[in-house]
Amino acid sequence: MEEKKLDLNSVIGFILIFGILMFMLWQNQPTPEELEAQEQAKQEQVEAEKKATEKHETLNTSSEDFSVASVTDSLQLEALKNKLGAFAYSSTLPSATNNVTEVETELFDLKFSNKGGFISELRLKKFDNFDSLPLYLIKDQSAAFNITFNTTDSRVLNTQDLFFQPTISKNGENTVVSMKLKVSESKFLEYRYELKPDNYMMDFSIRSQGLSDVINSSQVVNLDWKQKMYRTDKSADYENRYTRLTYQHDGGKIDKLSPTSDDDEKEEDVTWLSYRQHFFSSILVSEKPFNTADLVSENLLEKDDDDAVFTKLYASTVPLNIEGGEINAPLKFYFGPTDNKILKQYAYNLDDSIPFGWGIFGWINRYVFVPIFAFLSGMMPYGIAIIVMTILVRIVMSPVTYKSYLSQAKMKILKPEINEINEKYKDNAMKKQQETMALYSKAGASPMAGCLPGLLQIPVFYALFQFFPSAFDLRHKSFLWAEDLSSYDTIAELPFKIPFYGDHISLFPILASVAIFFYMRMTTGQQAASQPTQEGMPDMGKMMKYMIYFSPLMMLVFFNNYASGLSLYYFISNLITIGIMLVIKNFIIDEDKIHAKIQENKKKPKKENRFQKKMKDMMEQAEQQKQMQNRKK
Numbered sequence: 001m002e003e004k005k006l007d008l009n010s011v012i013g014f015i016l017i018f019g020i021l022m023f024m025l026w027q028n029q030p031t032p033e034e035l036e037a038q039e040q041a042k043q044e045q046v047e048a049e050k051k052a053t054e055k056h057e058t059l060n061t062s063s064e065d066f067s068v069a070s071v072t073d074s075l076q077l078e079a080l081k082n083k084l085g086a087f088a089y090s091s092t093l094p095s096a097t098n099n100v101t102e103v104e105t106e107l108f109d110l111k112f113s114n115k116g117g118f119i120s121e122l123r124l125k126k127f128d129n130f131d132s133l134p135l136y137l138i139k140d141q142s143a144a145f146n147i148t149f150n151t152t153d154s155r156v157l158n159t160q161d162l163f164f165q166p167t168i169s170k171n172g173e174n175t176v177v178s179m180k181l182k183v184s185e186s187k188f189l190e191y192r193y194e195l196k197p198d199n200y201m202m203d204f205s206i207r208s209q210g211l212s213d214v215i216n217s218s219q220v221v222n223l224d225w226k227q228k229m230y231r232t233d234k235s236a237d238y239e240n241r242y243t244r245l246t247y248q249h250d251g252g253k254i255d256k257l258s259p260t261s262d263d264d265e266k267e268e269d270v271t272w273l274s275y276r277q278h279f280f281s282s283i284l285v286s287e288k289p290f291n292t293a294d295l296v297s298e299n300l301l302e303k304d305d306d307d308a309v310f311t312k313l314y315a316s317t318v319p320l321n322i323e324g325g326e327i328n329a330p331l332k333f334y335f336g337p338t339d340n341k342i343l344k345q346y347a348y349n350l351d352d353s354i355p356f357g358w359g360i361f362g363w364i365n366r367y368v369f370v371p372i373f374a375f376l377s378g379m380m381p382y383g384i385a386i387i388v389m390t391i392l393v394r395i396v397m398s399p400v401t402y403k404s405y406l407s408q409a410k411m412k413i414l415k416p417e418i419n420e421i422n423e424k425y426k427d428n429a430m431k432k433q434q435e436t437m438a439l440y441s442k443a444g445a446s447p448m449a450g451c452l453p454g455l456l457q458i459p460v461f462y463a464l465f466q467f468f469p470s471a472f473d474l475r476h477k478s479f480l481w482a483e484d485l486s487s488y489d490t491i492a493e494l495p496f497k498i499p500f501y502g503d504h505i506s507l508f509p510i511l512a513s514v515a516i517f518f519y520m521r522m523t524t525g526q527q528a529a530s531q532p533t534q535e536g537m538p539d540m541g542k543m544m545k546y547m548i549y550f551s552p553l554m555m556l557v558f559f560n561n562y563a564s565g566l567s568l569y570y571f572i573s574n575l576i577t578i579g580i581m582l583v584i585k586n587f588i589i590d591e592d593k594i595h596a597k598i599q600e601n602k603k604k605p606k607k608e609n610r611f612q613k614k615m616k617d618m619m620e621q622a623e624q625q626k627q628m629q630n631r632k633k
Contacts, residue, residue: 080092084155084162086151087214090164090165091162095114095165097114100112100121101114101166103195105175105195105198106197107125107126107200109123110123114166115163116144116145116161117179118143118146118179119138119143120138121138122137122139122335124137124335124337129232130233130234130487136230137227137230137277138282143227143282144160146224147206147222147224147320148221149215149221149222152213152214164180164191166178171194173196174195177193177194179191179192183211187214188208189211190205192204192205200342201336201346203332206327207328208327208328211325221319221322223329224315224316225284226313226315227313228310229314230309230311232278233278234488235488235561236301236305236308236311237303238487238561238563240312241469243278243312244257244259245257245274245312245314247270248348249268249270249289252349254353255267264296266294267293268291268292268293269291270293270318272286273293273316277312280337283334283350285331285348286329287331288329291321294316295316296313296316297312297313298312298314306503338354338472339473340354354470355466355470364460365467372392373385373386373389373471373473382479382485383478383480386569387572389569390572393573401584402584405589409589418436472486481507482564485565486565488561488563488564489508489564490505491505492504501560502561506561506567508568509556511567511571512568515571515574516551516574517551517552519577520552522581523581
């Protein structure tokens, strides 16, 4: 094979070619004057492209958002007039941008959007959410407030697409924010907000000036208010149970949309609308009732969604009255805590938006538990106030407990005699019933006497069940290991989620379940000993044994995500009840004395009242008919 050798001629050729190329590059390099000219040309090209882009964006904005920062082109102005008619003027003003106007008070941080004229952001300065982050009621387009109207030149416009001109002024100590949608300098639609120092209620009015020949008053002018409700509590599921759209209508009636599912309603003569997010509310109040209101509540929360941002979406559509061709709607806005003490400071019965319960349950909460708890919590920590109020409630209810236990003791003493009657008349149910009733009447006892005291406690039980989840004062108040008495307490986090239970362990529900278990063992044992076995009836003894375990289990599971203040109440309440029952059993009730008294009552002639006599006659007639039927057979 031929050996490859370096070719000297080739090397010399490459060197010459490289030298020629370098000489050509050096010979053709631009002079300093040429370099300067190139740089200037490049800069002019960049500026030309920038201007072209800005012009393109301006044209796009004017066609889509009706916004023109400075209209100089007659074609652009004509296009705006074609789209907006008389309201094209508002888009020619310097305020026709997406800027916001910021206002701060002692209670609020507010932003008013030029586009649409409504509040685009509202933060409550004195409160944080469950993560200790700033608490917003409105933010990131979570709310919309706009008016849809027809014009005399057959256009349908919506204020959410139009630009308002903001001005800020003072009315004494009050801050006035005026947002005007202008047709000219003297003709406009105005949103006027008047913010008062240290006040959650702001005056708000919608009025027009000089628009009688612009707005078509023969068509309905609708006000639309929508708001997504921000989650603010640790348990989104628990919070969502108490998140509802509530409203007052027909001269004072209070109604609500469903808290658990999507719902809608149409009402008349609506005075106020409350968008309640458990402990915080956005309330629109009308000085003149809205003729009608179309209301919608949509549930946004997926079950067990721990990362939820919103719980519900509320929407209301109400018509605005037009008088003399002009809009004039005096309104008010409340943005703040759903706190009974604060809401009662205002008129319009806004405190009725708090879910204290209906009928007698709400009455007990408003006039008994709310004042008592306010008094106690003003002198001591909230956890101690719950314990003291629980003690007071149990002391007041102790006579009912005594009556119930006394009735059970009487039935226990009579049980042997009832068993004798059952055995003696086991083949004659009617006679057995007559003799049993006669024994009860002579002894002054009744199987229903133990049930009635229990029924009397139901209103108190249910009222407190409604009171604690609605008590704003408990929010973010700690006690022992519970960081927040308005939410669940946590002693351990689970690495998984148990259906219906959650991904954590709460201690107060465990303590309450243990107390209920021992309480039910005492009461069901006493009832089992006192209740006679009735032929053909279910075995109450077995049912009570099941309830001993079922009730504590329900408490353990159901209350694991409930407010720890409520679980604390039930724990203390059952402990006190157990103590009262032990005192009654060991120191107050003497079964021997009761037995002796029953025997004395049996010896006394018992006068029957009209009802008892009638019942006895009916039973005797039924017995005679039965005997006649048996003879025919």
